[in-house]
Structures are given as C-alpha cells and as structure tokens.
Amino acid sequence: MSIDPLLARARALWEGLAAAPVSFAPEGGVSVVVSPESRLCPAGWVGVVSLGDAAVATAPTQRLAVLVREGLAALPVAAVADADAVREVLPVARVLGPAALSYLTPDAFRSAPPGASAVRRLPRLDPELRGLEEAAGEESSAEAALGDITSPAFVVRAGGGVVAAAGYQVWPGGVAHISVLTDPAWRGRGLARVTASATVAHACAAGLLPQWRARPLPSRRVAAALGFRELGAQLSIELT
Incomplete structure (x- = not known):
C-alpha cells in the first residue's frame, strides 16, 4: 500500500x-x-x-x-x-508537550495576503531579535528558539523595534524547522502569519520541507492558515 x-x-x-x-x-x-x-x-x-x-x-x-x-x-x-x-x-514525573507536528508542500502553501505588514530581513543573530525575546518573555522565547535559526530572520518593525520575527533551522533530511515569535503587545494582528509566510517562502525556494511544531492552539491555527497539514504529535516524558 x-x-x-x-x-x-x-x-x-x-x-x-x-x-x-x-x-x-x-x-x-x-x-x-x-x-x-x-x-x-x-x-x-x-x-x-x-x-x-x-x-x-x-x-x-x-x-x-x-x-x-x-x-x-x-x-x-x-x-x-x-x-x-x-x-x-x-509512572510520569514530568512531560514536555504534546506538540503538534505539521508539514507543508509547496503546492499547498497559502502565503499571507497582499497588503499585509511589510516584512524586512535581518541577519539571524541581529541584536534587535534579542529585544523581541525580552519583550516576549522567557517561556515564549524558549518555545520559539529564534536563537537557533540558521536562515535569515524575517521581521516586522513598529515603534522603533522588532515586534514579530520568524526564521527556520535546517534539520536533517532537508527539513526547515520554523520558529515564530511575536511581542505580546502586538499579538492578534496577523503578524505571526506575515513573518512565517516569508519564512516558508524562503524555505520552499531552497527546496526544504517546512515543519511547524507547536503546542498553543493560536500557533496551530497560523500553521493551518498557511497550508500546513497536522500529521501527528511529539511528547517527551521523564519517568520516575
């Protein structure tokens, strides 16, 4: 079969x-x-x-x-x-997850609509990204792991700083693991979709398979809006 x-x-x-x-x-x-x-x-x-x-x-x-x-x-x-x-x-002591695992083929990609916020490109270790991580807080920043990306960072600026950013880390087998982070004060405005859309387009142009791993439902909705398909989940367990 x-x-x-x-x-x-x-x-x-x-x-x-x-x-x-x-x-x-x-x-x-x-x-x-x-x-x-x-x-x-x-x-x-x-x-x-x-x-x-x-x-x-x-x-x-x-x-x-x-x-x-x-x-x-x-x-x-x-x-x-x-x-x-x-x-x-x-006998579970601690868990991480579960996180939904979603993937996207180029033909299924639905980019952010025209007229959305302007996206700029920054080097992956640009100091402006650290300011966004501080604004987002330790937990959200650790989940996004922008510091691990190997691609450029695709960002939206407002009020003199970066308020949303996305990028990807190349994993084995030609997989692009997507990272997305938005300043809490700027959430709910579609910025995650805008920056992630630019990131996915870059990954697809490089012949990579975009992967979206997420726990929060809003993040999973962004992935679905871009055309990602949820195929499974990942769970880490520490046993007693």
Missing part, C-alpha cells in the same frame, strides 16, 4: 532523529527502541512521536524501554502522545 509522500518524509526525519534503528510500522502501532542519544527528547527522557497511524518511541535504557513498550501497548496510537493518557499507563 502506498504512503502519503509528505507523511513518509516526516517519518524519515524522526526515524533519523531517534539515533537508533527504528521505523514507523506499516501495520501501525508503536515501535520502541533503546537510544541514549535520541533527539526525540531531552537526555535521559523518553521520546514519543506519532505520525499517522504509527508511532516510534525511544528510551535511554533497556529497563525503561520494556516499561514504555508495555505501557504504551495499552493505548491506541492516537493516544500515545497524549500526556493525560500516558500518565494512566506510565
């Missing part, structure tokens, strides 16, 4: 990031592997990524892999990246 090319490419990315031989099973279900070097989660944690009707999970030790395999087997695939459901079957 053929698989959606977009889903196949997204799965290939996360299989590589698992840093151990693992794959999304064609028949569905969860594949669990031991991988101390996994990039699905922080070091020492369990990482779970569901895409379509299958999921992969990494654990730092064999003991935890057995525990995770037995626990997640009790859940449908649709629930393995649901923090509340996972707490019912595993």
Whole structure:
C-alpha cells in the first residue's frame, strides 16, 4: 500500500532523529527502541512521536524501554502522545508537550495576503531579535528558539523595534524547522502569519520541507492558515 509522500518524509526525519534503528510500522502501532542519544527528547527522557497511524518511541535504557513498550501497548496510537493518557499507563514525573507536528508542500502553501505588514530581513543573530525575546518573555522565547535559526530572520518593525520575527533551522533530511515569535503587545494582528509566510517562502525556494511544531492552539491555527497539514504529535516524558 502506498504512503502519503509528505507523511513518509516526516517519518524519515524522526526515524533519523531517534539515533537508533527504528521505523514507523506499516501495520501501525508503536515501535520502541533503546537510544541514549535520541533527539526525540531531552537526555535521559523518553521520546514519543506519532505520525499517522504509527508511532516510534525511544528510551535511554533497556529497563525503561520494556516499561514504555508495555505501557504504551495499552493505548491506541492516537493516544500515545497524549500526556493525560500516558500518565494512566506510565509512572510520569514530568512531560514536555504534546506538540503538534505539521508539514507543508509547496503546492499547498497559502502565503499571507497582499497588503499585509511589510516584512524586512535581518541577519539571524541581529541584536534587535534579542529585544523581541525580552519583550516576549522567557517561556515564549524558549518555545520559539529564534536563537537557533540558521536562515535569515524575517521581521516586522513598529515603534522603533522588532515586534514579530520568524526564521527556520535546517534539520536533517532537508527539513526547515520554523520558529515564530511575536511581542505580546502586538499579538492578534496577523503578524505571526506575515513573518512565517516569508519564512516558508524562503524555505520552499531552497527546496526544504517546512515543519511547524507547536503546542498553543493560536500557533496551530497560523500553521493551518498557511497550508500546513497536522500529521501527528511529539511528547517527551521523564519517568520516575
């Protein structure tokens, strides 16, 4: 049975990031592997990524892999990246996520409408971006991770400073991981869509696959407005 090319490419990315031989099973279900070097989660944690009707999970030790395999087997695939459901079957100390994973093909891209706020380009480490991070606060800035982008930053200026910015970091397999941040005082004006639109256009022109990872619903709505398709979710778990 053929698989959606977009889903196949997204799965290939996360299989590589698992840093151990693992794959999304064609028949569905969860594949669990031991991988101390996994990039699905922080070091020492369990990482779970569901895409379509299958999921992969990494654990730092064999003991935890057995525990995770037995626990997640009790859940449908649709629930393995649901923090509340996972707490019912595993001894969870802390979680990060879940974050929705969305991807976009160039033919599905819907750019921001003409006449939107003017977008300018800045170097990725421009000092003006630090001012935006300070205004947005530590939690929002950490989520956006503008400091990790490898592309130029696409920004909107107002009142003498940058009030919204976006860019992307090139991940393995030609994936462009999108980062977007807006000053709280300027949210609700479509600036995230405007800056992200310029970022996505740049990534597509470079032949990259745009990836949008987000927890807040407003961010997921921006992704959907641009043409991204939600394919799954990522959850990181620290076990007791």
